[in-house]
Amino acid sequence: MTELQFELQSFSRREKGSRKGLVNGFGEVTVTVKRRKRSTRAGFDQLTVRLHGEQMPAIEYCTVGPQRPTLKNSRFRINGHVVQLAFNDKAFRNTSRALTFSYHDRSYRYTVIGFEKGSKLSRPGVLITVTRGNSTLRKGMSSFGAVTGDADALDVALALIFEEINTTELTTSGLVSDVLNRILNPRADELGE
Template identity: 35%
Template sequence: MTTSFEMREVRDERRALHWSTTSEEFGDIRVRYPADIRPSTGTGARAEGSAIPTTLMISWSVFEDKPRLTGARLWIDGQEVQTRRNRWAVRKTRRALRITYEGTEYRCTAISRKRYVLTRPGLAITATDSGIGPKRRRLRVQIDGSAQPLDVSLAVLFSGVNRSHLTLGGAFRAACSTVFNLLADNAARS
């Protein structure tokens, strides 16, 4: 069974971005980044909705609003979940973020900079970010297989996360950017 829906990017009164949509099957769905985190322990992204469980990813991200995968912590309905990835791998499939929750193994694999897929046995959810500018950005979510609300919540959560580390080029750019920003910061303090 294949279904799909499209999310639009909106900015709220506190300048936080979020993706928002209403799906026939899964009700209202929202992804907020940066998410309100109390106490402030970094930056986060939160996926929530009327028929999906709340998922939250928190990490340090000094230079942007989206949490990074490095050192990230993931919660599903308030329960912390173990994530892992091979940051030294060359192939995309080996660099994938692996999540194990209640005996089910999920993988979030980057297809390109603006496209990723969340998989588990019998299911693939592909999300594609398109458009430029605040009023034209869209996130198209295509579900191939029988999806549960948790599957959709995890899949849309990663639209609010910096996934660049899942690609080799993105990881290289992120490393260079971090080094140059730290050098510039140290030079400015001198």
């Protein structure tokens, strides 16, 4: 597919945060966040993000945290295979802090454009840009996607799953916030143990 565009609208149900919409060529897609009971070890909710769609691969992202799913303490699975996520948490620029991961013979790079502005998922020959803005159909915010290149269902699914994950750590402002948090609360990392 080349030059595909789509919109996923936000909606929420009891205990869930979600996005759903029609992605031409791939059918209806829904991304859901489900909270489970608090972990007695960490003291936070267990959060699971799942992507659903008839033509989409099975993707699951699990984490422990107080609000939105984060990159810390996470487990990422594609079609049942565990995928390792990595990013340079010492880098200053958003492009240098990009999240990288591989699945089978594909290498992906996920870059946050700016705080709450959007993101880019790329692999050789494919670029998917997702931005946020006012919904075209109703009140609330939507995620707007633009696909360039020969993307398949896996590419689109990967770009969409991160819409419900807090990726602030991949931004310069996330770096500054983390440094300030460590200065003001140097023992914060010990709370989960």
